[in-house]
Amino acid sequence: MIPFTTLTSKATALPIANIDTDQLIPARFMSQPRSAGYGAFLLHDLRHNPDGTRRDFPLNPPEAEGSAILITRRNFGCGSSREAAVYALADHGIRAVIAPSFGDIFAANSIKNGLLPAVVTEPDSERLLEAAALPGARPTTIDLAAQTITIGNLVVNFTIDRVWKTQLLEGLDDIDLTLREARLIEGFVEQDRAARPWAVPDLS
Amino acid sequence: MPDRTPITRSLTRPLTLIDKLWNAHAITTRADGQTLLFIDRHLLHEGSFHAFNQLRERNARIARPDLTFGIADHYVPTRKASTEAAPAAHTMIAQLARNAAEFGFLSAGAADPRQGIVHVALPEQGLTLPGLSLVCGDSHTSTHGAFGAYAFGIGASEVAHVLMTQTLWQKRPDQMRITVNGTLPPGIGAKDIALHIIARIGADGAQGHAIEYAGSTIRALSMEARMTLCNLSIEAGARLGLIAPDETTFAFLKNRRFAPKAALFDRAITDWRHLTTDPDAEFDREHTINAPDIAPxxxxxxxxxxxxxxxxxxxxxxxxxxxxxxxxxxxxxxxxxxxxxxxxxxxxxxxxxxxxxxxxxxxxxxxxxxxxxxxxxxxxxxxxxxxxxxxxxxxxxxxxxxxxxxxxxxxxxxxxxxxxxxxxxxxxxxxxxxxxxxxxxxxxxxxxxxxxxxxxxxxxxxxxxxxxxxxxxxxx
The missing domain is CATH 3.30.499.10 (Aconitase, domain 3)
Structure with missing residues (x-):
């Protein structure tokens, strides 16, 4: 996983609350292999008309191209646990989403893919939305260690779980960490067999 | 997520059901507060294919195939018209069967008499029990909390982690109790209770929380109704929702295919009776609802x-x-x-x-x-x-x-x-x-x-x- 330290990029303002993972990637695209890239599916039905032509939508105009930061409203990524929602964001080039709150599973999935879910207060999210949408807006800089977001003269703080912060900063992979705990896991299983003999199903 | 200091509850303090389940599965806790939880049941469906690709990349096997169960549900055509409309469905279902054969776990395909939606069909098999931890790559895994299990939805990377280690790193969630008391008016059911709650607390009202549903109305609900209620916990943003097991739970489980049998079942019930929130145990948040106030x-x-x-x-x-x-x-x-x-x-x-x-x-x-x-x-x-x-x-x-x-x-x-x-x-x-x-x-x-x-x-x-x-x- 690529570590996340600082990021400077154009930010796209998406002033919509409750963007669920069904909208981030409609289910009909989820049987595609990841190798083909999921970027084209991101917010597909909000970005396109049924005939495939592009709608007037914040991610569509040429000036949104290359934007690696999304600023949005509360409860981003609620709903389905589909990690494909994060794949769609990541493959589109998004490395950070700024919002007042996130769906829990979405936020956990983000960390696993090196995407930062930055939590700001509702007033700060409105300020950032406004600043990012100004014509000729300055680029947005996110400093994960300092937990700050800067657009021009506007500086706001964000929160993130401290464990997630470390994982992003160091690009740590959980599985390698866990495999080191193999003896502890074996010990737990051994003890648990006596404590809860009914917990393992009899498959015979 | 706001940075939350883990809540430390000493053993002498009264415990919630959520505390008891958490403690029973905690293998180790890191200095940063993350706890490695043992997972008793891992349920898979066709959409889990991304995780198997991660396993192949690492040339890894499943740690506990005996605790891993697959079922085809998301892509299964339910009628002739849908079979024709969804050509990819067959490939997805076949892929699950191939993964089950290659990695050696039980899986029910579309024609299997045990088939159904994972959160309906696997409880029927007696695979969901009180006191278990259970995960699935599906947000509605909270359904299984109806049995007094610690059950939550996860993403594909976490599915891969559970497949390879039978564990997950988690932070202890905040806890919310929703108490519903009184008799439900005729024609009002679990769906109405759930939508009433979500309308009241919001679609993110329980974010970062595990919910325990309690109260006389909940006690009177059937297992089916409890599953409906716990299922919708995620729509209030909760990590999971659960209900303490009782005679209704035990009666539902008796003689189910994979539930413990005979003396082991009796032993299990003895243990399960302890799965309740102690009097005076504290929650981070409490809501109380009056059942007669609930309309369709x-x-x-x-x-x-x-x-x-x-x-x-x-x-x-x-x-x-x-x-x-x-x-x-x-x-x-x-x-x-x-x-x-x-x-x-x-x-x-x-x-x-x-x-x-x-x-x-x-x-x-x-x-x-x-x-x-x-x-x-x-x-x-x-x-x-x-x-x-x-x-x-x-x-x-x-x-x-x-x-x-x-x-x-x-x-x-x-x-x-x-x-x-x-x-x-x-x-x-x-x-x-x-x-x-x-x-x-x-x-x-x-x-x-x-x-x-x-x-x-x-x-x-x-x-x-x-x-x-x-x-x-x-x-x-």
């Missing part, structure tokens, strides 16, 4: 929090104090093609769907059939039982005749029109009265408009062609 509840917008009693009217965004909520309401009213002040019962409906992991169990089908008996639907509708076993039971009771005589289509089990990825979709611009869990834009198909409600309410809408208070259609 339907959603009008595009978030499950946009729900109202059927006797209500579409709200006026211009009078809402919160500007963001007003904007969301305006947007939802436009998408749903409604107007402020409109009576909910004046909203026309184009089709109904009865099914999904929320409301496709035998009791749900009975509740709908009570309304539909000797009546004709004015609009088309699809009824998809939650599992092969539910279908078999419903047919033994003759319920399928009631649905078919009313003019509704009786289909096979699967996620079907809840998720719209298997050919069962609501056409663009149409309005569906649905017993499912998400009224998100386009969830049931591009441009679809979804109103969530109970099976009885969906049945009532079928008969009249508009949203209808099912209490008015109950036979005396």
């Amino acid at each position: 509840t339907v959603t009008w917008g595009t978030s499950p929090e946009q729900a109202l009693p059927i006797t209500g009217h579409i709200p006026n965004p211009d009078t809402m104090p919160d500007p963001n909520k007003a904007q969301a309401a305006r947007d939802a009213i436009a998408y749903m093609d409604l107007y402020a002040g409109q009576k909910l019962t004046d909203i026309p409906i184009d089709r109904i769907f009865i099914g999904s992991c929320t409301n496709s169990r035998i009791e749900d089908l009975r509740a709908a059939s009570v309304i539909l008996a000797n009546r004709t639907a004015r609009i088309p509708g699809l009824v998809s039982p939650g599992s092969a076993a539910v279908k078999h039971q419903a047919e033994a009771e003759g319920l399928h005749h009631i649905f078919q005589a009313a003019g509704l289509e009786w289909a096979d089990p699967g996620c079907s029109m809840c998720v719209g990825m298997n050919g069962d979709t609501v056409p663009s611009g149409e309005r569906c009265a649905s017993t499912t869990n998400r009224n998100f834009k386009g969830r049931q198909g591009r441009g679809s408009r979804t109103h969530l409600m109970s099976p009885a309410m969906a049945a009532a809408a079928a008969i009249t062609g508009h949203l209808t208070d099912a209490r008015l259609l109950r036979h005396s």
Whole structure:
């Protein structure tokens, strides 16, 4: 996983609350292999008309191209646990989403893919939305260690779980960490067999 | 997520059920507060293929195939029409079967008599037990909390982690107790309780929390109703929702295929009786609801929090104090093609769907059939039982005749029109009265408009062609 330290990029303002993972990637695209890239599916039905032509939508105009930061409203990524929602964001080039709150599973999935879910207060999210949408807006800089977001003269703080912060900063992979705990896991299983003999199903 | 200091509760302090389950699965806790939890059951479906690709990249095996169970549900076509509409479905189902064979775990394919929606069919097999930890790559895994299990949905990377280690790193969630007391009015069910709660606390009202449902109303609920309630915890943003096990739970589990048997079952019950919240245990947040206050509840917008009693009217965004909520309401009213002040019962409906992991169990089908008996639907509708076993039971009771005589289509089990990825979709611009869990834009198909409600309410809408208070259609 690529570590996340600082990021400077154009930010796209998406002033919509409750963007669920069904909208981030409609289910009909989820049987595609990841190798083909999921970027084209991101917010597909909000970005396109049924005939495939592009709608007037914040991610569509040429000036949104290359934007690696999304600023949005509360409860981003609620709903389905589909990690494909994060794949769609990541493959589109998004490395950070700024919002007042996130769906829990979405936020956990983000960390696993090196995407930062930055939590700001509702007033700060409105300020950032406004600043990012100004014509000729300055680029947005996110400093994960300092937990700050800067657009021009506007500086706001964000929160993130401290464990997630470390994982992003160091690009740590959980599985390698866990495999080191193999003896502890074996010990737990051994003890648990006596404590809860009914917990393992009899498959015979 | 806000940075939360882990709550330390010493052993001498009273414990919640959530504490007890957490402690029973904690292998080790790191200095940073993350705890490695042992996972007792890992459920898989066709969508889990990304995780298997991660395993192959690492040349890894499944740590505990004996605790891993697959079932085909998301892509299973439920009728001939959907088979033709979803050519990718067959590939997805075959892929799960191949992964099961290669990695050596039990899996039920589309034709298996144990098949069904993962959150309906696996509890039927006795795989969900009180005191277990259980995960699945599906947000509605909270359903299994109905048994007093610590059950939550995870993403593909976490699925891969569980496959390889049978564990997950988690931070201890905040805890919320929702107490519902009193007798439910006739015709009111678990779906109404859940939508009532979500409307009250918001679609993110329980974010970062595990919920325990308690109170006399909850105690009186059947296992089917408890599963519906816990299922919808995620729609309030919760990590999971659970209910302490009791005699209702034990009676449901007795003699199920994979539940413990004989002396081991007795031993299990002895242990399970301790799975309750101690008196005086503290929660981070508490809500209390009075059951007689709950009316049949339907959603009008595009978030499950946009729900109202059927006797209500579409709200006026211009009078809402919160500007963001007003904007969301305006947007939802436009998408749903409604107007402020409109009576909910004046909203026309184009089709109904009865099914999904929320409301496709035998009791749900009975509740709908009570309304539909000797009546004709004015609009088309699809009824998809939650599992092969539910279908078999419903047919033994003759319920399928009631649905078919009313003019509704009786289909096979699967996620079907809840998720719209298997050919069962609501056409663009149409309005569906649905017993499912998400009224998100386009969830049931591009441009679809979804109103969530109970099976009885969906049945009532079928008969009249508009949203209808099912209490008015109950036979005396």
